[in-house]
Amino acid sequence: MLESIQGSNDDADNNSSSISTLPTDSDLGSSDNSEDREGMMAGNGQDNILNSQYARARGELLELMRDLRALGHDKDLDIPQIAVIGKQSAGKSSLVEAVAGINVPRDAGTCTRCPMECTLLTSSDKWSCKISLHGDYINEAFSPEITAKADVELWIRRAQAAVLCPHINKERFTSMSREEIKQATDHTADLKVQRFSNTVVEVKILDPDGTDLVFVDLPGLIPNADDEIVKQVEDMVKDYISQPSTIILVTVPAEDDLENQKAMKLAKDADPQGDRTIGVVTKADKIQPGETGRQKAWRDIFEGRAREHKLRLGYYAVRLPTDEDRARRITPAQARELAARVFNTVAPWKDVKALPRPTRLGVEALIRDLSPLLLKMLIDAIPRLKAAVDDLLAASLAALAQLPARPAMDSAAELVQLVFRFCAAVKETIDGAGDDKAFVHRSLAFYRMLKASIRASAPDFRPFEDPEKYVCPPEPLSQQREDEFSGSGSGSVLGGASVDGDASESELAEDGLDEPVPVMGLLDVRRVIKESTGWELPHNIPYLAKTRLIREFVRRWTEPSKTCFAGIRGLVENYVYEELVPEHFAQFPPLKRFVVMQLRENMEEHRARSQAAVEQVLKREELPYFTQNGHYLETTREVWLGHYREVRALRDPKYRLGAHTAYGQAVHPSMGTSRAISEAIAALRAIPAYSNVSATDLAKLLPTDEFGDELVVMADVRSYFQVAYKASPSFPLSRLPALIASRVQRVIDNVPQTIHHDFVQGFAYGLQAHLLGKLDLGAKDASARIEKLLEEDPDVARERKELEEKKRKLEEMKIRLNNFRI
Template sequence: MMNGNRISRSSSQSSIYQDTSDSHDSEKLSSRVGERVGIATQAYAKKVTSLIQLMTDLRASGAQALVDLPRIVVIGNQSAGKSSLVEAISGITVPRAAGTCTRCPMECRLQNVEGPWRCQVLLRYERDEHGNRLEEVREEKFGDVLTDRSLLEDMLRRAQLAILNPSVQASRFVTYDLSDDSKNPLGSERQLQFSCNVVCMDLQSPEVTDLSFIDLPGIISNVAQGEDRNNIELIKNLVREHIQGNALILLTITMRDDIENQSAAFLAKEADPDGVRTIGALTKPDTLQDGEHGPWMEILTGRRHPLTHGYFVTKQPGIQDLKEKLHHGAARERENTFFNTDKHWSGVSNDIRNRMGVPKLTTELSNLLGQLIATTVPVLRESARSQLTKAKEDLIGLPPPPPKHPAAELLRLVSEFSQDVKSSVMGFEGHEELIRQCLPAYTQFKLDILSTRPQFSALEKKSGDKRDLDNITFEGEDEAKVKAVREPVYVDEVKDLIKKFMTRQLPDSIPEAAKTALIRQSFEDWPMHLQNCFETVREAFIKRVGEIVKEHFERYTNGGLYELIRDLIEQEFEKVTKNMHSRMEWLIELEELPYTQNDHYLASLSDKYLAHFKKRRQDCSILGDAHAALSKLAEVGLPGITKEDLPKLLGPDIYEKEMIVMAKVCAYFWVSYKRVIDDFPRIIDLDFLRRFSKRTQQALIDGLELGGDDSTRRAASYLSEDPNTVLRRKDLESTKTMLEGILTKLFRFNML
């Protein structure tokens, strides 16, 4: 956001009028006859010479249609003194004849150079006669370079006639007799009343600044008899278009009419509601009568209609001065004299005095334009780079032109697609997303399986105890945090189960069927957890493959290739999914009968669980009422026995056999758990992900019938191009070429 010196808005601001008798001479506005126009004397001018030329080159090439080029735009109501203000700022004389400079925009490109005055007038065509934007903007010279400044005004009038009469070759107007006031000059089919195309002026002189600005037609509220009333809105829309974005709005306001009645002020407010890009230029202060100055003083001090950069008041040559063709230096001297001698202006406060006269206005424009320039080039680069990237992406997104060898091209596409699927499955560099999505599913599967571990209590069911195994694991703190979901099985229930499976076994033997039944109870929920894990991976894989299909084939919709590829991929997913269901059934069946060769691990865990169960029973059998037991022992003549000696006095536990079964079942769960949490992800990887990857390419080749006798014709049909795509590609390539040219110029530019 641009910042500017802002008049204080406080209520304690000094009064409008003050005694300046002691300092009046030192505070007078200074201006010398023959002095360069104000902006040319500013320090920024030398720094931005190359930027002004850069902006000129970019605008001439039509770059403004793609990037928001910085500019000063001069707007105002008709007869607001805008032309005089443009002359005062630029040091040129613009056409003033009726119906000339009010009919199309004029772009002034001023360059401060040593040497003789010279000017080249040009025409820039941006739109056709119906107002539609041209595909390619063109700028062409209008006549030879002028070295006599007295010829410029008439040349600008002729240039505008060329713009307004597009049916006549522009060069014919270079020597056109301006005394001919016919409505259809040079046999024109129709003379436009207004045009969006631009008369440009490249002016070089030691008396001008390095500056570029656009002078727009004055805003009108009525039209002459016979003219189209739509021209009122046409001019407003032209102004709206130019003052959007990266534009510094120089708003010309005549003091002959209330500001509320001036449409230009409304349009500036509409485009710049916060007033951060607008600077007001009040004109014709010499037309005010006694008693009319107060409201304008309030505007100048920011009490009414405030703008961030405030307002300036300027006094331009009158009708007699114009007839005398007053030099701009002399005009500034007369302006200075007016403000220093007029009773309403000579005694104003310093705040207002600093905003009186064209030199003060041009100084502010210099500051604001300097800030705008300083921030513009990086923004333009980024904008052009972003648009170029988008254009390139859009070009890539288009179907390529039909290849000379369609079958070979289609085979290449299938091969590249298959390779990308493989890269995602294997997690190669740059293709890690699928594997990253699978890992959480495998972790959740591990936790789900762990939650199914058996819950045994060493106590009898009547105790209601459920505390045995919730926090009893021997594998680490993380696994201990996983809550078991199964209901506890009590030691007496295990005893009943063993009895149920007893047949021909010897006394104290434990039937294998009993242990197997207890083990299988923990596996009851495993099919559900296997299915959940697989579905999570399957959904992620289908999504990723769909994205790869889209990346490679979405552009080929015209010949139906995209839809056919999607159908073939869906069929292949059905096949590998069916195979995975079989593999899950196989894995569950594999775990139905207990088996392991991990004897040491099984025995170690069994011992730990058995020790836990025994201690639990001992603690509850005697140690719960240890004091009473020790007292009884002392009564029967066994004093000196301690609490620690009590377990030694216990005989064999009646549930010894059951606790052994419980310990082995718990230990075996861990053996099976560690096995399945590794095996199942590997089965998914091998029999689903990698199986699909290996089969895809051949499945597509077969489905597309690329090996048949008629494969070339079919491939050509699949890769056929929609006619609209041809036009789209042409437009994108044109945009790409222009943006590349813009970026080349921008990156070559270095701020001095």
């Protein structure tokens, strides 16, 4: 950017030549309407006064940039500015006073503790000053219009104190004296007082005898302080000078070596090529006659021979009033006279002054070049700023679009529409009618866990006298195929949904059961039969023995059912209260609270009724144990009885628990892998009377077992579990359509269907009528209640107001940028 204002000099050894080509007032915007501008220009005297029309244009541009900066998007806009940096007591305050024509606070040590932005404008016929505060959470005027220069210093103190003490009402500082300010900002007495702040104190000065300029005076770099304080100040300086369009004005005391200046090091880090850095040598009168080395060093720098210190925008030297001068209350004219005496008589400045180019000695020379430099940069930045403002305006419009619409004038209609939309969203969520099926998937996961838990409650019968020494026998192949068809395995019809990710069915079962299923062997079943036997005749197995064993697995279904219900309830509450209610009612907190209260009441009613319904489903599985699916029960009983007999008949020590071959893989005659069994079945089928014999029928040929009654009880109980767990068809599964098969389940469907129908759908489908009934829109006081319910969230209203105000300002900025001419 700066190439356009630095001239075309290619002589790398001439450090000062680029400064001589800085744009003067006559160079500004020379590409267009140059004749008109020439007519607008006035003489270029000591105070650099332009004619009133051109001065107004310059003032308009600076005001425009000031207002842009007040929007709070400095980094996005990168508005050209001048940042004054330097170490503590480097003469920054004196330089600011000389440029701005005012007095600033002075104290021992650091006196500038926050950025001070000075805007100097000549667009007025009388002198005045106003002080404002700008920051992340503040953008407001602080002082009244100040018409006496002598009052500015105290008002700046008050503004800086208000910034450093955010815990104190700012109004209190507007009437404080210097001593009161000193006490209020003593951080040793009040730990809430900040040592430094990023909040900006803006000093806007209208001075018809001044110049048009904007610069920011930053706190001085502190060489010796707490590491945290040193870092805070350095970070503040880095943040300002890192902006590509910021001119870095580095103040360096003449009696110091340039190599040792922290401020210059930070400037080089931010501006490695030295394209936008200006060196200002302060305290020019402090070089002693005998310091010939220092004199030569500064002479080389100003003449452009010190390549390591080369700056495209060069160096300036100033002699500013000392404390003694201020005590004597010297006038600006006297200050200029003292400075001229130094530059005329003191080396190396008298040698620098003799160079054949415009002087860079004195505050007047610095102002002469800074003002047109900044104005030229601002003019060049206008196209880029227009695009940036367009981007910010688009972002503001997008943010406004994300906010809820303003409340409608017809409050009753608005309220009804809100309720309708909310209830429709609840139904869409639980029905899975929209694109988001997450609720359905998570519901199925809970039902899958219930199914796995109930399936895991099956009796663990092991047909051995010492069952703990054997693994649990595998199920008969016909049962395995039936489970695969109905989705009991990993290929569940529930689609594999899981509450906690991809959990196996055994893991879900372990989570769902409150206690493990006990292993029962033949002796355990015999004990139950003996304990249940009363006056029965010999060879009669008491029915009580079977009911006792059936009750053992039926009672285990209560806890998984409760867990499933609680999970579904939590799921409904999460979607309703955490997602849907905020989505539809966040704009109106009173209405949101009312709706939540009514929802909780309504949901509790459905919960109580649905819980009772689930308990009834489980109670129907208690005594008497009953099924009309007799054919399936009988078929299943035969399968299990033959299975237990086969497993017992083929028991072998190598199949005990811990053997190298899994029991379920080796002991399974019904698998049909044995050649002898296949040959035996083929031989039997050759006999007409046994043409339908199968591998499972071979168990009937086994010799009578002394534990025959126990095996029968095992088969009866296990087959009834199969019926109660999932009632199956009384004809081959291959003939059963999948849709019908999915509806012949018993407990594993009855419980979920009850939960979903009575609780989930009952709550969702009756919600609209319930809410409208509670609103009672036909009552006499309905209008007042509706108005109260539709009071908008103050945060939303405030955010909308801020965005609309920002939009208005950006639109105004856009018009002003488009209309600006100079």
